[in-house]
Amino acid sequence: MPIEVLGVEHIDLTVNDIGRSRAFYDKVLGELGFRKFERDDYLNWSNALMTIAIREASGVHRDAQFDRYRVGLHHLALRARSRDDVDAFHNFLLHEKITVLDSPAEYPHYGENYYAVFFADPDGMKLEVVHHPWGYWRKVQTEGRDARARYEIKK
Secondary structure, eight states, X not given: OOOOOOSOOEEEEEESOHHHHHXXXXXXXXXXXXXXXXXXXXXXXXXXXXXXEEEEOOGGGTTXXXXXXXXXXXXXXXXXXXXXXXXXXXXXXXXXXXXXXXXXXXXXXXXXXXXXEEEEOTTOOEEEEEEOOTTHHHHHHHHTBOSSTTOBOOO
């Protein structure tokens, strides 16, 4: 019997300028209901399900440009309860003048009823707020197939 993973516990992101990123993530994660916790060596925001933290890049890694097609993080997607929440968050992004990469829309190539907005942090990391109906992935796992033609579940 495999060990069941219940979800993501935490994600640490490395940033170029901790002050600039702190201001950005305070706004964005605050709007999404996260609370900030701060220590000298660790800055994180948590909700009941997960923690997102930032750390400043060091040494030769300072001032590196983010490239989601290099090894490492491609993007971070956070699930919203409804499409209306995605739309409300998009309005927040526009009000705060945060870079919107792709406006709210359905993205059927990511799954049936997949509705998301994509935006960027100060270092250009791609972030997403998405509503995807609850139970979609459980159904995929149970049936052993994903409705998207390009995917097949291997057992």
